[in-house]
Amino acid sequence: MPDIIQLLPDNIANQIAAGEVIQRPASAVKELLENAVDAGATEIKLIVNDAGKALIQVIDNGKGMSETDARMSFERHATSKIKNIDDLFHIKTMGFRGEALASIAAVSQVELKSKKAEDITGTCIEIDNSVVKKQEPVAMQQGTSIAMKNLFFNVPARRNFLKSNPSELRHIVDEFIRVSMAFPAIFFSLTSNGQQVFHLESGTLKQRIVQILGNSYNAKLVSVQEQSDYMNIYGFVGKPETAKKTRGDQYFFVNSRFIKSAYLNHAVMGAFDEMIAKDSFPMYTLFIDLDPAQIDINVHPTKQEIKFEDEKIVYAFVKSAVKHALAQFSITPTLDFELDSSIQHLDAVTKPFTDERKSSAASSSLYNTFTQKNQAHFIENKSELKHWKDLYEPAKGESGILNASIESEIVEPIINRDPGFVSLQSFISQPAMSLEYLTQLHNTYIVVQNDAGFMVIHQQNAHERILYERFIKAVEGKPIAIQQNLFPITMELTAMDVVIVTELLPELHLLGYHLEPFGNNTFVIQGTPADVDQGNEKTAIEKMLEQFKHFSADLKYSKREKLFRSLAWQQAVKGGTSLTQKEMKILVEDLFACTAPNITPNGKPTYTSFKKNELDKMFGR
Structure with missing residues (x-):
């Protein structure tokens, strides 16, 4: 029998790896945006056409790459972030495995342009199905522009499994929000089919939250800020009245990396216990900073699930930090009479409460009714209050129910009769x-x-x-x-x-x-x-x-x-x-x-x- 085990060709191996890393256009968007952040960019622009199926382009003003680095970046497991095994346990960058660009090049047509500040010209590389088609100098500003076209053009089965354009665009917007929320000091923009969807100027975290989630949150955010030797937590949670029926506006970041964690979400929900309805979800954007050695982020291809060395400590810290923030909000309510200047001119505010007014108020039957013991149930017998009882007496017909003619004159029905009604x-x-x-x-x-x-x-x-x-x-x-x-x-x-x-x-x-x-x-x-x-x-x-x-x-x-x-x-x-x-x-x-x-x-x-x-x-x- 001849030997049957063979090494896979690079292009097939890359396509298999791409199946884990690049599941849909939004997956590529995430990887490219994170690479731009790692490059030290202060401005990042995302351009998509046809919900990312025709084009995904990320332009940044980061440090750029040399000619050799630009070529090497598309090799599998080629990375500038890892030098030895210890580096795996002290990761402070967004990307580190060197799989993203190789996977993208395996399932799309890629054009990369990059230039370092000290270089006279940049480098332009075109790759088709993992094969370099062209590499030449190009005139450009410092930074990197990478465009991937015709996603899954060489894997028709994968392309057929993509959802409708609006659905795929929603996933792209999700990933864009997660990265831009984590780095409020960076300018981000998103353009879809020539129309700008986001234009996020650099600023504070609160400004970024309001830019993304809407002005309605501007006055409804509670600051969370707790520090300890083990970890720090900061960010914002929405006041109880902002709770919604969906989990949409909930973001957890660990060392500026977006994560999904039902465990930590449970901690936040516990802090809101009895403050919101059981089927409602609070808004929060929380950042946890701790030693990278205390977490393992290399447990999932998308890096959105991580392992904590001591989950219980993190859980307790998150819950107590949010509870403390909400307690501070609750115990210091304020009445701002400046909001309505007319209040300042009311008699109750401007005129003194003289002894004559005090005795007049104390002698009224209403005052006596509520101050004397066991008198509240006699309130309706007071002659000056009889007209209140009349308001609550229903108009009676001979049969004891609301008179139909009166009823029809007062109220219109709120429910429309269907023309196709059957008895x-x-x-x-x-x-x-x-x-x-x-x-x-x-x-x-x-x-x-x-x-x-x-x-x-x-x-x-x-x-x-x-x-x-x-x-x-x-x-x-x-x-x-x-x-x-x-x-x-x-x-x-x-x-x-x-x-x-x-x-x-x-x-x-x-x-x-x-x-x-x-x-x-x-x-x-x-x-x-x-x-x-x-x-x-x-x-x-x-x-x-x-x-x-x-x-x-x-x-x-x-x-x-x-x-x-x-x-x-x-x-x-x-x-x-x-x-x-x-x-x-x-x-x-x-x-x-x-x-x-x-x-x-x-x-x-x-x-x-x-x-x-x-x-x-x-x-x-």
């Missing part, structure tokens, strides 16, 4: 229900009686199911009517949200949202569905986006399905909202006109039934 009795096999008199409990549940017992309907869950099926019909050929805004509303979004909205524009239009790009990360809201209250258009879209990102973590849903569920949740009438008889009746009828009236799109029950004979048994009848 309730067609959809349920149990005895006919009485929809004439409906009861609302706790402004959340609707009680519907029938001959066999009664049903309790959760109004938000029911409305979610109704809206969800309405959206399905809209996409299938019954578009929802758009209510045009008299004065168009301008809405500014973060760059990440701009990518999402751009991708969703066609579906949003079918569902009644008319948005138009207005440049510079802004959209103009020209119209919304009739269900959306005037003045609430911007908030409705922002909440829908937040919920959409929440669903995006679940891979089993399509983009359209995520949008339907997000809008249904956002537009549904929430628990705690008082409904009129007419509104409750339409809600119940529309629920049982649905194809699946018993559950929400997320699988929660919309109603539960109670049998009359079960009630009889409870009372011994």
Whole structure:
């Protein structure tokens, strides 16, 4: 038998390595940006075309490379960062393994231009499928420009597995944000298809956070700063009111390297315990600096997962640092009366509280009611307060319920009847229900009686199911009517949200949202569905986006399905909202006109039934 084990050719070995390092365009972006940072650049520009599939180019003003270094940089495991085995345990640079450029050259067509400050000319190298096609001098400024074109042109199967352009661009923006957040002193810019997405001037960490995540965070950041002999932690966390339903705005950096760590995230969540809702996630951008010998970053191809020598110490330190920062924020609330100068002119502020005023206040029945023991329940008997009770007395008809004619004059229903409505009795096999008199409990549940017992309907869950099926019909050929805004509303979004909205524009239009790009990360809201209250258009879209990102973590849903569920949740009438008889009746009828009236799109029950004979048994009848 002949020998069968052979060494792989370099180009095949590089392609196999590329499968680990360069999984998508965003992977190449990460490696190239980190190389530019390591080169000592103060300005880094990222240019992408066709979501990185056609072009990814990074231009920096770093120290550049000599002719020999430029050529050697594309060899496998060629690096300037590692000299001996000890260096592996004291890594302070972003890159160190020498795999990135070799992997990039194996799956794309690369053009590298680089020049050192002391050299007269730079070097230009063109590489195609790991083979050097051209190397020649070139006139250029100090620094490096590397462009990779036609990613995966020689690996069609890998190219076919790439997602849509908006999806791939989202991943690129993610990587760009992670690197630019870690180095606020460096200027960064991102241009996609000729349009600038980010222009981040150098500045402080807080300025960089606001530049990336939006001005809404400007006054809602709490500084975290703790130092010890073992490690330092610094950065910012968002105040509790900024907590969202998604994990999006959460960044951990160890020695300026972005990492993913469920363990440390749990530490931060523990610091926010009982300050935010259980299903909410706080915003944080935290930097941990410690001796490189205490961590191992060479445990994952993307270097986004690391090992700590003592995880428990780091966990405890992070939790206590964030808790301390939040405590300082909580114990020093301030009232700034300068915010409203009119307060300074009120009588209560400008006029003295004389003895005459004191005795007048103390003699009032309201004062006595609340200062004498066991008197609070007599408040309604005081003659001067009787008019308050009248406000809470419902207008009664002969039957004891709200007079229908008065009701119709006061309130318009908040739920639109579907033109394709089918009667309730067609959809349920149990005895006919009485929809004439409906009861609302706790402004959340609707009680519907029938001959066999009664049903309790959760109004938000029911409305979610109704809206969800309405959206399905809209996409299938019954578009929802758009209510045009008299004065168009301008809405500014973060760059990440701009990518999402751009991708969703066609579906949003079918569902009644008319948005138009207005440049510079802004959209103009020209119209919304009739269900959306005037003045609430911007908030409705922002909440829908937040919920959409929440669903995006679940891979089993399509983009359209995520949008339907997000809008249904956002537009549904929430628990705690008082409904009129007419509104409750339409809600119940529309629920049982649905194809699946018993559950929400997320699988929660919309109603539960109670049998009359079960009630009889409870009372011994």
